[in-house]
Amino acid sequence: MSFAAWLLIIITTTFSFCQGKQPNIVLILADDQDQVLGGMDYLPHIRDLLASNGANFTNFFANTPVCCPSRAELIGGRYGHNNLVEVPQGTSCMHANITGPYFLHNQLGVYLSALGYSTGLFGKYMNEPPCTCPSASGCSGAVDDGMDYPPGWSRWFAICDMGGYFNNTWNNQGRKLSTGSNPSEYMTSVIGNYSLEWIRKQMLSDQPFFAYIAPHAPHISDAVFPYVTTPAPWYAGTMGNRTAPRTPNYNVPNTRAHPLIATQSHLDGFSREHTDHLYRVRHESMFSVDDIVRDVVETLDSAGVLNETYIFFTSDHGYALGQMCRPEEKFNVYENDIRVPMLVRGPGVPRGVQISTAVTSIVDLAPTFVDLAGGNASLYADLDGHSLVPWLKDPTSPGGPQMVLIEYWSLGEVRRGAPVSKACNPDEGSDCVEVGCQCHYHTLDGTNNTYLAARLINSTHNYLVAQFYADRTAEGNLPRVFAKEVPVFIEVYDVAADPWQMNNLYPDIEKTQPLLLQEMRAFMYRSNSCRGTSCRS
Numbered sequence: 001m002s003f004a005a006w007l008l009i010i011i012t013t014t015f016s017f018c019q020g021k022q023p024n025i026v027l028i029l030a031d032d033q034d035q036v037l038g039g040m041d042y043l044p045h046i047r048d049l050l051a052s053n054g055a056n057f058t059n060f061f062a063n064t065p066v067c068c069p070s071r072a073e074l075i076g077g078r079y080g081h082n083n084l085v086e087v088p089q090g091t092s093c094m095h096a097n098i099t100g101p102y103f104l105h106n107q108l109g110v111y112l113s114a115l116g117y118s119t120g121l122f123g124k125y126m127n128e129p130p131c132t133c134p135s136a137s138g139c140s141g142a143v144d145d146g147m148d149y150p151p152g153w154s155r156w157f158a159i160c161d162m163g164g165y166f167n168n169t170w171n172n173q174g175r176k177l178s179t180g181s182n183p184s185e186y187m188t189s190v191i192g193n194y195s196l197e198w199i200r201k202q203m204l205s206d207q208p209f210f211a212y213i214a215p216h217a218p219h220i221s222d223a224v225f226p227y228v229t230t231p232a233p234w235y236a237g238t239m240g241n242r243t244a245p246r247t248p249n250y251n252v253p254n255t256r257a258h259p260l261i262a263t264q265s266h267l268d269g270f271s272r273e274h275t276d277h278l279y280r281v282r283h284e285s286m287f288s289v290d291d292i293v294r295d296v297v298e299t300l301d302s303a304g305v306l307n308e309t310y311i312f313f314t315s316d317h318g319y320a321l322g323q324m325c326r327p328e329e330k331f332n333v334y335e336n337d338i339r340v341p342m343l344v345r346g347p348g349v350p351r352g353v354q355i356s357t358a359v360t361s362i363v364d365l366a367p368t369f370v371d372l373a374g375g376n377a378s379l380y381a382d383l384d385g386h387s388l389v390p391w392l393k394d395p396t397s398p399g400g401p402q403m404v405l406i407e408y409w410s411l412g413e414v415r416r417g418a419p420v421s422k423a424c425n426p427d428e429g430s431d432c433v434e435v436g437c438q439c440h441y442h443t444l445d446g447t448n449n450t451y452l453a454a455r456l457i458n459s460t461h462n463y464l465v466a467q468f469y470a471d472r473t474a475e476g477n478l479p480r481v482f483a484k485e486v487p488v489f490i491e492v493y494d495v496a497a498d499p500w501q502m503n504n505l506y507p508d509i510e511k512t513q514p515l516l517l518q519e520m521r522a523f524m525y526r527s528n529s530c531r532g533t534s535c536r537s
């Protein structure tokens, strides 16, 4: 069957949820926004316009809790093991291959444009390369050198530097654009304004649109000292003197965890102040994302298309601020890092409902968008996730997934924490001993922080099983099929009884609940080798 004929079949598949008219779809994707530490507090527009007017998936997770791999999972609709590079590389998208032709021709832009959508990406695409892709892999559109962008996207406005919140460069539809340091050039505002301008144009057309709006907030400025998040000038200081939540595991070492975590030293006073400051500026930066949500809703409403548009909000992964003595960042398997918000409003979605019975994840978004667009995601051989559409129609739909797969390949040693001065930044190769400064850094990703995990939530159990592995196989490759490897450490938590995950039940659980462990391991191993339909069986 030709591609066109196949496409016709999937487009004409009966689609009663939106009465045959293809809806618009807007995704607003935050960067490093947590759920566990109250990251969604203080955001009135997101609360009133999305949570109160739509569905809240309360058990939604990142499959790989670090920026680029998670974004590859979202845009590709595939688990990390199906995006993995063949050979470990020093750079790239943190072990995900996003520059090969396979990825570039099997991602949301291609899927949705084939279904008749106008597609626009605004803000953060990937970390490396951040705003473009190789023409050798089928990318095009460059007006200026090196400004190619992936196929399937009719509008491309991607940020090219992940550094500060001002003085940015952009890939503006193949043309290099620079913005400066005026308040109106605040990065999140620029992303919002370009998104809205495009949405206004799309509303004049009968063609449905997909807007992927990805602010960099509340991520730290990791290339511009002092390496914290920069709020918009008009929101700076608005969080007053609030401090990061002193959760039961705040500044408490988890001595039963794997060595990277078990050996964390206590946060000193300087680091605690840094963590509190980060808490404040992260929230303050999110106020501008909250404004984007308001403006998107108002723009759609003023044109009378709000009721024809689905609006999703989520984050690529969560964050820690002091938990288990981690002063900041992600990279790890715990709730702070893997649990993210997921809100959606749109035609037919019940208002103000919480959906906890379907345990879902980032990889489920692409199939959801394909289904909403009138495709049939279950026929796509390269989509690994479950469509969320059944729960958007009926939050009480039975048969929801109860487990999600978590996979992570260590980035190597990553040190973060409170910088006393620019000279102390380990990313710049500085050595606190030699330059005589006081070092407050913690190693937050490192040796053998490569893991395969399952998160189970149902009416009787709420567990995390995480198995840690050597970062390379005996042959020197990234471990790809974890069932063939021997774990170097295992952690199991009863999250209902131990929500802050400080009491590793392994190895005792081998004797106390062998069947539970067996079931979760079977899911992990099966899922870790799955592809397409085999992931959903």
Ligand SMILES: [Ca+2]
Binding pocket: 031, 032, 066, 067, 068, 219, 316, 317
């Ligand atoms: Ca991120």
